[in-house]
Amino acid sequence: MYAVRFHGRGGQGAKTASRILGTAAFLSGYLAQDSPIYGAERRGAPVAAFTRFGREPIRERGGITHPDLVVVADASLIGDPAARISDGITEQTILFINSPLYAEQIRTQSKLPGRITTLGVTEIALQHFGQREAISALLGAVAARLAGLQQEPLRQAIARELGDLGLAPPIIERNQTVALTCYESVQVMERESVAEPANIATTFHTPVYESPSRGTARISATGNSVLRETGGWRTFRPVLVADKCNGCWLCFVYCPDGVISMNKDDRPVVDYAHCKGCQICVHECPTHALVAEREQEGRVAWTAR
């Protein structure tokens, strides 16, 4: 069995990518299985999806703890412990990171084990579609290549999965074309079988009663959401062009996350550690004083957790 785990942010298409890979494997004659896991279903929040395929019936379900291949749709997730990208990764695991950086740079920055390969899929998506979200087919293609699947079942899988999402045939065709470019571009690595860990004896803890102050699902610490930095969710950041701002406060009013505060000169100050990059302020600004700038890896937003 070959096990692929996708990590992405809500809205990036990690689930669709896992389905494209699952369908491509199925159309290749394998037994296949794919499934997503997500929590609050918010755009930008970490999500994961899983694809398994093989010649034998697949008995596992749910999360993949020992992946052969990990596909990371957003490099900013590497620094997010909630995304749990490194779970079960060994030296044999192939890690694909969506990043324009070289694999060696990622390795040095992230200290992840495994064999890393990269491709700037988001740049390709922006170039061809003008949208950062439209990377599911591209990621599916990269995964198919690394998992050793052929082009034709991949083409068909993209058509089926994007068709199910209601995309128009011309858009699906463009996705197929660009996806096959990614399929060709990604640096292939030899598949190495990831050894299943030996059965480790489980030891149990007998639950004991604790006082309701501890034993109730309850949070009494105030203001702790500031600890959860969400700046890494951004692809674009709002940036102020100061001389265009008329101090109307509309950005402050519209910001759904309360990350814009106004200084004494009535100019907005963005808390980039928590701004999720929704760009509502950019759209609402009547004088176009807020503009969207593409985030670059290694800068503040990228390192924010």
Add this chain to the structure above:
Amino acid sequence: MDSQMMTGNLAAAWGVRLADVDYIPAFPITPQTEIVEALAKWCEGGELAARFVTMDSEHSMMTAAGAAEATGARVFTATSSQGLLYAFEVLYSVSGWRAPLVLVNVSRALAAPITLESDHNDVLAARDSGFLQIHAETCQEVLDSILMAYRIAEDERVMLPVIVNLDGFSLSFTREPVSLPDPEQVQKFLPPFRPAHLGFKASAPHALGVAVLGGTPYAYFRHQQHLASINALEVHREAAASFEQLFGRRYDLVEGYRLDDAEDVLVITNASASAGKAAVDAAREEGKRVGLLRLRMIRPWPADAIRGALRGRRAVAVLDQNLAPGQGGILFQEIAASLYHEAERPRALCSFIGGLGGQNLSVGEFRAIFEQTAKAGVSGKGIGPVLLYTQAEHREMTQLQMVAAGTQRANGL
């Protein structure tokens, strides 16, 4: 001690009044309405210093009750049947918040078809909700159980909400003498509610029932709820001892009636236990060695007490006043599970379904239950589920069907 004639509903209201609750969200439903009507009157008249609020549904009522309890207020509410089911999802939240309010359910069979009289499919549907459950046989026990319920619920070792159940009509609208406990004694029995994990202060907000994904924290909190519920067995014992000392009445997890030398035992709950006891007396007159076990606390399940009462018997009959369609009696299953590992388990377990929707349980039916159970005990082969339905009931039903179909002639059958 002052004794007076009162219905089960009024006894419930008196229990609430004596418990000096702070907040009562209410929504009417037969046969419960009399409880909240009495409380509304007392709140208006100043006899009870509680805030009484009529809500737009049982779902809102239960939500308000849980939310108020979470602020540290002592809360009471009451419902029945469809109302309990309408509030259902909130029950699980309230127990998860570890909000120890008391809810009275006046048992009424579930629709469809609709009826007003009692069986226990409503309250037993909530058996897995995390609420503790105390089922009462008499009007006095209703009042006393509400006081005990607050004491047990608010104990740091428990902190879970409680349902006190009484049967519609046969207790709710039935008057019998009830002794009113002295309010000062009640204050000794029931200390003020000062929960460490609940409360409301603007300067110290907290979130209850937050999202926990991934399974591990969820399992931890669920385990805590289970352990808290199990703790209630011991806390009930302590509360029962204290209650007996102050008020002279004793309530255990289960009540045995003429069990000492009983070969065969009938297991029963709620108000029908009174008729069951009369049937035991009648059978004893005829020299039959039978006894009765009334389950009072249903959650937590008093497995040890049940095993203690039933081990070594020849045969056990469980009379379920409920029906799980496609399965049988709900309590029968739990009794059977409790006895499986008992070395001296009874030779036969018999399951009877009766008293559905207020259906009569006659002297003859109890006699038949004892006879069939004795036979099963001799043969070593249990029976059931036996759907109790007499020939007279069958005739009545056939006649109704003819009327409904328009086949009954003007001159009779």
